[in-house]
Amino acid sequence: MKHTFVLLLFVSVSFLAGAQRFGKTLKNTPGIVSYTYRNSFKIDVALTLDTIKTLGITDIEFSNLFGKTAAELRALLDARGMHCSSFGVSFDDLKNKTREVGTNAKTLGASFVRVAWVPHENRTVDAAFIKETADAFNAAGKVLKDEFNLSFCYHNHGYEFVAYENGTLFDYLVANTDAAYVNFELDILWAFHPGQDPAKLIKKYPKRFKLMHVKDLRKGVKGDFTGGTSPENDVALGTGQINIAEVIKAAQQSAIEHFYIEDESSAVKTQVPASLKYLKSL
Known part of the structure; x- marks a missing residue:
């Protein structure tokens, strides 16, 4: 009986420790994607950071330096007790300015480098295109890991979910892609829009997703494989088509380390607080 009690106590403590770890990352301290506040950042970076911090958000994924050097932006973050965990760059910069990207990411204090779109104008998104992309990711990801100790992640954008083989x-x-050098940031809207179930994707690749964009799609919007929809189709979490609670639950059991609210709409001032309130209610 004594041994059974000790075993149950150990299991309970282990479960609570795990829940606390995942809860801190996925519920109590969600981050924000800088693109959400892109219009404000273009006008006043410092004031925008102050606005974000008043919401209780201190973790930011930057996809733009907004006219600052990485060092200048880092100083603004440090002064406010905020941090950049992920640095988003273009596919061209990843390939052609890999070391510059690595230097900027380290200066910002980021642990991850992310690409969210692979240009494919006048190209068919097929196996050959994806193989070329994978080769480029593997090469750049190796440099970022070996020389800068940074993890590279690719952010899905819808067009990658075209049927292929099985x-x-x-x-x-x-x-x-080599998991040692390339992993993924799951954008749940850009998984749902082309017909995928984001929670099932996480369960399918629980170790390959390291980051996540959490956003919701307006009810009634039909999806496709274009990777495009109106920014006004981004709605407050819990009010759209996506089962956010199910996604968060799946993420808690995965390797996802950071997640970020992303809202591209013009209603950020009201929708981001509403999204935060919804996440805290889960």
């Missing part, structure tokens, strides 16, 4: 081109991309 799965999708996204599955092909996962299979052809």
